[in-house]
Amino acid sequence: MRNIFGLIVSFVFIAIVILSAKLFEKAGKEASRKYIHIVLSNWWIIAMVFFNSPYWAMIGPMVFVFVNYASYKFNLIKSMEREESERDGMGTVYYAITLLVLSIVFFGPLKQYKTVWGPIIGLAGVAVMGYADALAAIIGRSVKSPSYKISTTTKTLAGSAAMGATTFIIISGFLAYCAIPNWFFKAISIAIVDVVLEAISIRGTDNLTVPLATVGMLLLVI
Numbered sequence: 001m002r003n004i005f006g007l008i009v010s011f012v013f014i015a016i017v018i019l020s021a022k023l024f025e026k027a028g029k030e031a032s033r034k035y036i037h038i039v040l041s042n043w044w045i046i047a048m049v050f051f052n053s054p055y056w057a058m059i060g061p062m063v064f065v066f067v068n069y070a071s072y073k074f075n076l077i078k079s080m081e082r083e084e085s086e087r088d089g090m091g092t093v094y095y096a097i098t099l100l101v102l103s104i105v106f107f108g109p110l111k112q113y114k115t116v117w118g119p120i121i122g123l124a125g126v127a128v129m130g131y132a133d134a135l136a137a138i139i140g141r142s143v144k145s146p147s148y149k150i151s152t153t154t155k156t157l158a159g160s161a162a163m164g165a166t167t168f169i170i171i172s173g174f175l176a177y178c179a180i181p182n183w184f185f186k187a188i189s190i191a192i193v194d195v196v197l198e199a200i201s202i203r204g205t206d207n208l209t210v211p212l213a214t215v216g217m218l219l220l221v222i
Contacts, residue, residue: 006050010060013046021079030141032079034134037095041130047103048119054108061100068092091204098129098211106215116178116222124174125215128167128194129207136163136198153202163198167191171214178222186221190214 017039024032043060051057071077072090080092106122113121140159147156168191175183194210201209 002050003053003056006046007056007059009050010043010046013043014040014060014064018077018079025079029079029082030137033082034138036080037134038130040095041126043099044102044119044123044126047107048123051103051107054104057103057107058100061096061103064096065093065100068096089203089205091207094204094207095129098208099126101212102126102215110219113219114222120174120178121215121218121222124170124218125211127170128214129211132163132166132170132194133198133206133210135166136160138162148199150200150202155199160195160199164191164195167194167214171218174218175222180222190217190221193217 017036021032021036024035047057047060067076068080069090071081072093075081102122102125106118110118110121112118136159139162140156143156143158145156145158145161147154149155168187171190172183172187175187180186194214197209197213198206
């Protein structure tokens with residue numbers, strides 16, 4: 001019953017996030033997209049509260065892999081999609097795929113990893129994807145700084161700095177909370193790797209590479 005209630009809460013939460021994103025459309029399409037990007041990552045906390053099985057935890061993300069792909073192809077959820085001329089990959093689809101993969105792994109075989117509860121590791125990766133990546137884009141657009149281009153993607157030093165700083169705060173908080181030795185230097189190392197990955201990942205693939213690499217590195221250092 002708890003899992004069923006969690007699934008209902010999940011879909012209600014997602015619906016509220018998507019509908020409330022319309023309030024940000026006045027500030028531009030990118031504002032509503034980043035609002036969804038950030039707030040939706042908090043779904044993982046709902047999953048941690050209610051789900052005790054990967055089969056239940058994966059339902060929501062699996063549904064939205066297909067929903068997000070349909071939205072990408074047919075512009076169904078307008079507050080979540082860029083204009084046709086500005087589209088740069090299936091980032092929203094990769095976002096849902098990452099949540100699906102992490103749900104299967106951390107509510108399943110790695111639910112208990114060493115002395116750390118697995119879903120908390122997943123939370124760190126999802127938070128980096130939701131907050132650090134989005135803040136990098138927001139600050140990169142709003143703060144004037146030198147830019148650099150990798151393939152078709154343009155990045156800024158301000159955005160990369162925001163990515164690194166936010167990732168460091170998230171990861172250091174996680175490692176310190178779990179009483180992991182040398183947490184400061186481990187958090188710096190992970191933040192540096194994530195900045196590089198975010199910079200070189202093109203066409204929205206940073207929604208795959210950054211969170212998955214983050215949890216991979218955490219599994220190695222804890």
